[in-house]
Amino acid sequence: MTDFSIVMGIETEYGIVRNDLRESDPVIESMELVRSYQSADLTGWLYQGEDPSLDARGFRVDNLAQDEEERAFTRSDYKRFFSFHEMKSDRILSNGGRFYNDHTHPEFSTPESSSIMDLLRYDRAGIDILLLAKKEREQSLGGSGLLSLYRNNTDYHGHSYGCHENYLLPRDIPFDRIVQGCVPFLVARTVLLGAGKYGYESSEKRGSVRYQASQRSDFIETLVSVDTMHCRPLVNSRDEPHADRNHFRRLHLILGDANMSEWQTAMKLGMTKMVLRDLILDGWEPEIALDDPVESIRLVSKGLRDQPLLRLQKGQWTALDILEYYVEALEKRSLDRDSEDRWVLSEWKTAIEQFKSDPSLLSNRVDWIAKEEILSRFREEESLSPDDPWLQSLDLEYHNIDPDQGLFRALEESGDMLRLTGEASVRNAVTQPPGLGRPPVRHAIIRRFPEDVVEAGWEKIRFRSGELVVLPLFQSFREEEISRLIERIGRLSSPREIAEVIRPYTEWTNLQER
Template structure:
């Protein structure tokens, strides 16, 4: 790969997020509780009715589908900047909440007084886990396992800056108490091709969704779902910076660990960041020291990185929040980040309730508060209420999220997919779409393969759209 292509990758990177939502329904009249499978059928009824499938691509370029375990899931369109990705991730919340409100109307029409709840968290009440997966495009010239080894120290300690927090249960040698990450107890390997059996931090399954001679897709499954926009920005923005530095050949501190996965649960239970991590070369380093050294390298990198993709000004905001969060951990004074970091915001809420119900972390009221924090419904969920009252900080705004709900990113391949889907829906044309292919099924099949996720313009797609228009009468457009 040429140095010019490598530069393009570290300066402008395709990134996407997959969010799985927990789902339940509560009967308002004391009637029977619907199973997750039953609720999911109500949730996806309008989708199946319209598309004859529970797995579709939408006009904003994202994928909406029903995942294993009756979890609604949104995979964002390909984005090439941080705020663009955040807007589309937040639009996903709105998309599934609209379906939930429609499901409640359908339940009422069937004589069922039920409220549908969607939770953007990662663990249910009986310990089942579901994920928030991050996808980062990297160059094929970088072996993913080698890249993963460089990333692992950062990834296992990243929970300190962007965990969602939760009331941890006792077990596995740990007492009940607060943990900073929901996913830390759910991953079992550092790097693996498995996803559900072993749950690695980094998944190496080779699915680039693009030109496999040029690209790899790094699939990160250790991160928590973020309710806070600022926490999301720190989670993804810090990772983007580390990937940029690795691809650009920036020398980073050698923190290769003897047993990285063996430390991740300890870190989750130590808000001081002082967990000692055994290094492969001998000696130890603390989780906080890993983050501080990585942050220091990122601050230097900001002064020389090409100002492409995510603007350097945005990444300065990331580094500022990263700096303040590490200072808060070092001093244990979280007052400068208590409107921005999910686990800090949640811990403050839980501590207020603990003052009322006692110090015992096993009190059921605390578990209720924990879960309510992740309810995505405006006016009902705890975090949406905090946001509506101006008690937490934001990174973007409602207008930008609203636009992302209906329009694909204009700077990536998703723009082509969005145009194609919107045209097909307007005409009622039979089409098939995935991340790479756009196919018209009738009157004669025609397909375009899009192997470059950076490319928002393609004359072949223009011809495909013209073909749709030429056959509008055959599709029965009114």
């Protein structure tokens, strides 16, 4: 089971504001930003067949939950003079990713990949794509600096937006077993993966201005749910595999923070992938269970450097004890791991050791620690009180993606934060798809028949003739084989020939999955 290769992806919603207006319309601003990005393969997303109301526990909900305010906004959105598709403004990008307006936030989704490093490059390319779109949009508005974009998860007034992770797993692994196996880890990882926030926003503490490790934990209100906008869960049960649903289920995690730190993004994907693949898919079950996981994630976030004991069903552990328990379980399994996995394991152990010794040792790779240190220094220099609102504004500015304004960007530029990607390869990832899997094939088909393709999604491409091409994952094919397929697609004279060319790959994939 552990030779299963987990296909992953990250989707990040960004905050957007107009600096020249007292109030701006987030729907319009988000739409216009996305539309300003000129280099797209296609502008039609294939929504047909997608159903976010399907629950992995075997049922479908009638309505996804929204709070009263958002319900009112949605009602007024219906009265606008543009269609659902116009509002979404979908851009299918040549790099295999997707750029669109998702719930009033510009969102970039990386192409699918099993490689952490690939995903990191594409996630970073997403930031550059947003900056290119911002430049175009500002030019059309008549001046630079008119827009700000934030890679964070909150407006500090109770509105959150997400950075979601996706892990494609075999369908035959029961959803409940994933939940049971993952939850202690997902709660505990917050201590190493938080982006840091100056403020409390959980309903009972809203308005308090204190620092905490996570942006998102205040918004996690239940253990499992299909909802994503209200009463958000630790484990989202949306059942939308974006692949053959007879063989796959997609674990869609919405609890994580949008990190500025590349190390944290890499570790988030790497640690979670290994827990899923090497432990849970292999039949391992944790011997620990948190008494109250939702309360625990908030305690971890507020615990900062002095991590509290969390109540287990038997005993009490800190988040670091839990992370240590999982990494030890992984190390006990004698597997032939690739260098990405070995890097993750090594970093995981080192991070626990360093946190226990002195959390400041992690200040060059953990957002919440880096941010806490620069805010503390600023507070001392300016003699500010701990609840001065300036500190929250500085927190926001840490997440500004503009290299000339963002505080993280300054730390990274000066070498005080680690950077794992190289500029040349990120530049390449802005326009080129990864070499493996489904994205390069999808891109090749769209590029070959630009006049014939009407809409495309992760898995399917619909042509003007009505024909629908369903793509397998192409996971078991080497880069050379994918390149040969792409060359062949380039020589096709009609979209009708695609199905025949793809068929052997689909049959081989089905054979492998049986």
